[in-house]
Amino acid sequence: MLEETLVLFKNIRNPKYDKSLAGYKKTGGFKSLKKVFGMKPEEVVQEVKESGVRGRGGAGFPTGLKWSFMAKGTGKPSYLVANADESEPGTCKDRELMLKDPHLFLEGLMIGSYAVGCHHAYVYVRGEFFPAIKTLNAAVDELYADGLLGHDPLGSGFNLDITIHTGAGAYICGEETALLDSLEGKRGQPRVKPPFPAVSGFNGCPTSVNNVETLACLPFIFSDGGVESFKSFGPQNNSGTHLVSLSGHVNSPGVYELRMDVSMKDIIYEIGGGIRNGKKLKGVIPGGSSSPVMKADEIDVLYNFDDLAKIGTMMGSAAMMVFDEDTDVVKLLHRITRFYAHESCGQCTPCREGTHWSRQIVRDFLNGNGSEEKLKRLDRVGGNMLGTTLCALGDAAALPIQSIVNKFPEEFRNYYATT
Numbered sequence: 035m036l037e038e039t040l041v042l043f044k045n046i047r048n049p050k051y052d053k054s055l056a057g058y059k060k061t062g063g064f065k066s067l068k069k070v071f072g073m074k075p076e077e078v079v080q081e082v083k084e085s086g087v088r089g090r091g092g093a094g095f096p097t098g099l100k101w102s103f104m105a106k107g108t109g110k111p112s113y114l115v116a117n118a119d120e121s122e123p124g125t126c127k128d129r130e131l132m133l134k135d136p137h138l139f140l141e142g143l144m145i146g147s148y149a150v151g152c153h154h155a156y157v158y159v160r161g162e163f164f165p166a167i168k169t170l171n172a173a174v175d176e177l178y179a180d181g182l183l184g185h186d187p188l189g190s191g192f193n194l195d196i197t198i199h200t201g202a203g204a205y206i207c208g209e210e211t212a213l214l215d216s217l218e219g220k221r222g223q224p225r226v227k228p229p230f231p232a233v234s235g236f237n238g239c240p241t242s243v244n245n246v247e248t249l250a251c252l253p254f255i256f257s258d259g260g261v262e263s264f265k266s267f268g269p270q271n272n273s274g275t276h277l278v279s280l281s282g283h284v285n286s287p288g289v290y291e292l293r294m295d296v297s298m299k300d301i302i303y304e305i306g307g308g309i310r311n312g313k314k315l316k317g318v319i320p321g322g323s324s325s326p327v328m329k330a331d332e333i334d335v336l337y338n339f340d341d342l343a344k345i346g347t348m349m350g351s352a353a354m355m356v357f358d359e360d361t362d363v364v365k366l367l368h369r370i371t372r373f374y375a376h377e378s379c380g381q382c383t384p385c386r387e388g389t390h391w392s393r394q395i396v397r398d399f400l401n402g403n404g405s406e407e408k409l410k411r412l413d414r415v416g417g418n419m420l421g422t423t424l425c426a427l428g429d430a431a432a433l434p435i436q437s438i439v440n441k442f443p444e445e446f447r448n449y450y451a452t453t
């Protein structure tokens with residue numbers, strides 16, 4: 035029977051775990067930070083590269099490599115910003131870490147700050163996450179009171195402040211450059227790249243934006259034998275465990291910590307307990323609403339970055355949304371297109387117009403005004419957004435449209451054949 039592999043959730047799965055600073059220290063907390071303080075920052079970056087950890091925020095970019103791009107010798111301060119916006123539909127994993135083991139994440143943020151030479155780190159949390167904001171602020175207060183933040187923690191000679199900053203609840207502010215604009219007090223809108231944040235980020239200074247889960251991997255990576263164990267949890271280039279947000283029509287939805295050499299089929303049928311009410315599986319949105327949808331006969335594949343990319347989809351934020359044979363995929367797409375039309379920031383024309391028109395066309399089908407021509411137009415509107423916008427929100431809106439239209443055309447045809 036497939037079970038979780040506990041690295042990030044080791045404490046969380048212990049019902050007796052006390053998430054206070056004292057409780058975290060009892061589990062060996064902050065030993066990794068101490069070890070890191072004995073290393074040179076460039077050695078820390080090298081070790082993170084060696085571990086193979088890839089960003090858990092959606093793009094899967096190698097974290098160590100990203101840090102090595104940080105501009106040096108600019109005379110400007112460097113920043114590390116934790117992306118705690120968690121706005122991708124279906125994703126609810128960073129929330130678990132922030133609420134239930136805040137010091138694990140904060141230790142990771144401190145390790146990362148040391149690696150990139152940051153003396154003031156920010157956590158950008160989405161504004162609606164009141165309990166997470168409260169928990170993180172309380173945890174940061176504990177760290178200051180203990181001397182782990184501020185001046186010379188653990189006698190390291192390093193100084194670090196952490197500020198918890200709340201957003202106002204916009205999907206676009208999860209995109210790293212929109213996040214930085216929002217953090218600077220502006221309206222959150224993506225920036226033209228290059229320059230990338232590693233060169234010109236927060237207030238024009240070298241910046242790395244990293245997802246909460248990515249940072250939470252660091253204390254384990256710097257534990258004894260951590261790098262080798264981390265690498266052993268998945269195929270090459272897909273190292274570590276990851277948090278899978280499993281939702282939809284499964285018997286046991288939840289957030290599970292799994293190795294990256296586990297198949298989607300096993301996640302749905304073993305971890306998720308199969309499809310509820312004995313129904314058949316129709317399909318899966320594999321990595322948050324931005325990922326191309328999969329049909330039931332495609333799930334015999336390892337759930338990791340590379341194996342999903344090979345079959346034309348993506349793992350994204352590892353939010354797997356499962357839907358059964360009774361699901362109306364036209365209504366499903368309508369829900370998705372409404373979301374993107376609402377959340378497009380409006381800066382780029384293809385995204386602003388494309389998200390509006392795709393929602394409108396899907397609505398036409400639901401209202402009995404669909405046609406073969408409109409089905410083609412829907413696919414075309416999606417295609418016109420792909421790769422034509424400043425940020426990936428345009429792609430995120432286009433991929434579910436094109437994949438649903440191409441994999442389930444009959445469902446759209448049923449609408450206009452019967453209404």
Ligand SMILES: Cc1cc2nc3c(=O)[nH]c(=O)nc-3n(C[C@H](O)[C@H](O)[C@H](O)COP(=O)(O)O)c2cc1C
Pocket residue numbers: 088089090091092093094095097117118119120121122205206207208209210211243244245246248249425426427430
């Ligand atoms: C529209 C949009 C929304 C995003 N939302 C999030 C988010 O909520 N959390 C997150 O970590 N990354 C999000 N990302 C990805 C970030 O831009 C960035 O790649 C990520 O925070 C980098 O961290 P990582 O390297 O640790 O994955 C989003 C990207 C886009 C295009």
